Amino acid sequence: MLRAATLSSSRVARRPLILTYAAAAPRYQQRSFSIVPRWSAPALKADDAAGKGSEGVHPKDEKAGNIVSHPKDSLMPPKTDNTQALTSITGDWVLFHPVYTAEEVNAVKVLKHERKTLSDKVASACVRVLRFGFDILSRYKHSTIPAGSNMSLQELRAKGYSMDDSRWLMRILFLETVAGVPGMVAATLRHLRSLRLMRRDAGWIHTLLEESENERMHLMTFMAIKQPSIWFRGLVLGAQGVFYNAFFLAYLTSPRTAHRFVGFLEEEAMYTYTLLIEDIEAGRLPEWENMDAPAIAIDYWRLPKDAKLLDVIRAVRADEATHRFVNHSLANLNQKEDVNPFALREPDMAIKGTKIALERTEAADFIKETREILHEPAPKPGHSALEKPSL
Numbered sequence: 505m506l507r508a509a510t511l512s513s514s515r516v517a518r519r520p521l522i523l524t525y526a527a528a529a530p531r532y533q534q535r536s537f538s539i540v541p542r543w544s545a546p547a548l549k550a551d552d553a554a555g556k557g558s559e560g561v562h563p564k565d566e567k568a569g570n571i572v573s574h575p576k577d578s579l580m581p582p583k584t585d586n587t588q589a590l591t592s593i594t595g596d597w598v599l600f601h602p603v604y605t606a607e608e609v610n611a612v613k614v615l616k617h618e619r620k621t622l623s624d625k626v627a628s629a630c631v632r633v634l635r636f637g638f639d640i641l642s643r644y645k646h647s648t649i650p651a652g653s654n655m656s657l658q659e660l661r662a663k664g665y666s667m668d669d670s671r672w673l674m675r676i677l678f679l680e681t682v683a684g685v686p687g688m689v690a691a692t693l694r695h696l697r698s699l700r701l702m703r704r705d706a707g708w709i710h711t712l713l714e715e716s717e718n719e720r721m722h723l724m725t726f727m728a729i730k731q732p733s734i735w736f737r738g739l740v741l742g743a744q745g746v747f748y749n750a751f752f753l754a755y756l757t758s759p760r761t762a763h764r765f766v767g768f769l770e771e772e773a774m775y776t777y778t779l780l781i782e783d784i785e786a787g788r789l790p791e792w793e794n795m796d797a798p799a800i801a802i803d804y805w806r807l808p809k810d811a812k813l814l815d816v817i818r819a820v821r822a823d824e825a826t827h828r829f830v831n832h833s834l835a836n837l838n839q840k841e842d843v844n845p846f847a848l849r850e851p852d853m854a855i856k857g858t859k860i861a862l863e864r865t866e867a868a869d870f871i872k873e874t875r876e877i878l879h880e881p882a883p884k885p886g887h888s889a890l891e892k893p894s895l
Contacts, residue, residue, distance in 0.1 A: 599710075599717045602826065603806045604853065609818040612825040612857030614775050617767060617832050623758065627765040635772055638682075641739060642675040646779055657788060666783055669791035673730055676780075679773060680723040681740045682747055683827075686766045687716030689751050690759070707847025708834070715827055721804055722820050728798035729813075763835035767861070770828035777821035784814050825857045826850065832861030845870045848878070 619625050638644065645664040649655075653665075660666040667675075691712035698705040732740075755762040783789045797811040805819045830846055837844075845867040850856065862870060 608853035623761045631768040666788045684719035687712040707844035725801045759839040763831045767832035773824040829856040
């Protein structure tokens with residue numbers, strides 16, 4: 505995956521404080537890797553419906569023709585020796601996000617983290633309760649089809665073995681409005697803690713913000729298919745008010761349990777999107793079988809211009825696999841002292857999609873490997889790779 509393979513300069517430049525990397529970015533940029541420069545976007549009008557990309561050039565944009573032109577878009581990054589001029593950049597995202605290859609989106613597997621500790625069991629129980637409520641509110645029902653069944657599509661839907669596009673969309677929209685909350689809450693609390701203690705956060709804040717932004721873009725993508733009703737928006741308003749405050753208190757009480765909760769929640773999201781992909785591929789959702797991908801999704805995930813909605817859903821599922829892996833890994837760390845191992849890079853989907861998490865010792869090894877890539881000095885004897893850099 506480009507995120508792990510290139511360590512884009514935009515990501516390094518935003519993360520100079522983590523893992524004693526204060527001087528790492530300049531040294532890294534002198535190496536022979538392909539570096540894609542950032543660029544500054546001018547101020548935008550508030551009524552610009554689509555918005556224009558303020559994220560800057562993505563590593564995958566080095567390949568010409570990946571970005572779909574927008575008729576109102578006049579922003580262009582400067583042409584340099586390291587990148588080709590692009591047709592356009594659109595969208596309202598501002599944070600780094602992964603872009604996947606076809607092999608990566610198909611590498612993810614449905615996995616379950618073992619419920620070992622009391623904290624794990626509490627987090628799992630909370631997810632089951634939340635899932636039960638989601639199923640009722642979104643009218644979700646998707647049972648296993650009996651082996652050898654020859655039921656028609658209408659019969660499958662009538663008996664709860666499959667759902668139509670309207671019910672799938674309601675399920676997804678409700679799921680994403682909730683999924684975007686934990687990362688923002690956790691990042692806010694860690695941000696305030698960093699201010700109170702007047703010390704670095706060791707890379708957690710940015711990763712959590714990226715997660716919440718990524719979930720929000722999932723919502724924006726599916727809203728391009730259909731705008732929800734006023735009743736649905738009111739339902740989301742109430743659910744968000746309850747969930748935000750509940751997660752806020754949970755993260756204050758036990759950050760480890762909160763991250764484990766998000767990991768379990770992402771397991772459910774992974775399973776849901778896997779069932780959706782299976783329905784589309786099996787012809788049980790003809791409404792979406794040949795639907796073109798929304799323009800915002802083509803821009804965001806750098807998809808081919810002729811991409812279909814199924815390609816988008818595969819990319820969304822890969823994102824959820826990333827969140828599952830990251831949160832379960834963060835839950836394995838010392839919440840107050842350990843460095844975020846994903847501050848500068850993440851494993852590719854061959855790992856994130858097939859492994860549930862990094863254990864604490866594996867996280868330390870991953871940080872050591874990152875230091876070696878950036879030619880950082882090894883930690884002093886007696887110090888762990890997970891320890892925070894000093895001011």
